[in-house]
Structure formats: C-alpha cells, structure tokens
Amino acid sequence: MSNKIQLMESTLKKCPVVPVLVIEDLEDAVPLASALVRGGLTVLEVTLRTRAAAQAISAIAEALPEATVGAGTVLSEEDLRLAVDAGAQFLVSPGATPALLNAADNTDVPLLPGANSPSEVMYLLERGYTLQKFFPAEAAGGTPMLKSIGGPLPQVRFCPTGGISTKNAGEYLALPNVICIGGSWMASAKLVAEKRWGEIEALALEASQLK
Ligand SMILES: O=C(O)C(=O)C[C@H](O)[C@H](O)COP(=O)(O)O
8 A cells, every 4th residue: 555655645746736627528638638737737637527538538648648647536446447447547536435445455556535524534544545635625624624634633634625726725735734736727617618728728837836
C-alpha cells in the first residue's frame, strides 16, 4: 500500500487543483485537456459518468504524455477495471465500499477514496488510506468540518471536492490537512459544450496559481 500512497501523493502534489471533468463528446477530450494543461493544470480527473469517459482517458493519455490522467466516479470493481484498462493513472471515488477497496487492493493504480465523517475517515485509515477525498466538501461541512477532523486524525490529508470555486479555494488550501482540491468550475458543462478552450485555459491558469 505505501508505494501506491506515495504515488498518489506525488500526483496530488503536482498542482493545487484537480479539474473534475465530465466529457460527453469524445472529440472534446483532447482539446479540453490541452487547454487545462496549457493553463498549468496537468493532473486531470475524467469522471466515468459518460459513455465517452473511458475512451476520453485513453485519448488524453496518448495525446498528452505531460498530463497525469485519472478516472473519477469509480463506484465498483467493474468501473475500476474499465478505468485501469483505459490507462487511468489514478482512481477517485466519491465514497468507499469494501468491494471497491478490495478491488483496489488488487491493482497497482492508486485509489483516492471518498469520506466525509470521522468514522468513514477512520475506516479508510484502517485500510491504509492516509490520502482521502473529502466529498461533498461544502455540503458536508466545508473547512470547519475538515479542521475538526484534523484534530483527532491529523495523519489523514484530503482532496476536498464538491462546491469549491475560486471564491473558497484559498480557505481549503490553507488547511494543513489539505493536499490539493478538486473542482469543475474551470471546465463547466457550458464552457465545454461551447468549446470555449481559451476561457478554460485562462481559468486553469488562475487555478494553477492558487495557494
Ligand atoms: O464524480 C465524482 O466522483 C465526484 O465525486 C463528484 C465530483 O467530485 C464533483 O461533482 C465535483 O464537484 P463540483 O466542483 O462542485 O462540480
């Protein structure tokens, strides 16, 4: 486990923000990822919420070797297989189940599992996860909740995701138990549907400079 945690840590340390992407149209995958990478966001999470997702991961990995592309919304062993076979370099889940964690134990690709309560965090810690996604960040209590969890559980660091934007990103990044944040604001459904790559690049640039 510790090698995989180290790999996850080095990935999450690359950038302050991981864009969470919903790619409906495969032809948008590479232009979208290119815009984000040009803006300085090189770690990308493609959610498995669309039919194009797995092919989008493969296309981005092939076209942009400088990017680290992972799969999000990994809910089951089947999702995990699909993502790993597509070439995902990391996996993200909004929560965790024993079946998913067992499947993750049998692959070399690191998983960032989600939690948002002390018991969930403790369970994942028991399973070896010192890096976890805090989801849905704002709805689950935001920075006060993360600060409180950090009291008894300072050994766990989080990638909070859900309801974060440039407005509150800095408050999360200032916490000692936050390694990076996730969000979709720089690649909203509207911006992607309208193929506004220049604007996405500008928003990525702003996000990549967050501290
Ligand atoms: O798909 C997943 O696996 C998720 O966990 C959900 C995403 O992380 C959030 O949808 C991103 O949140 P927003 O930045 O508020 O859009």
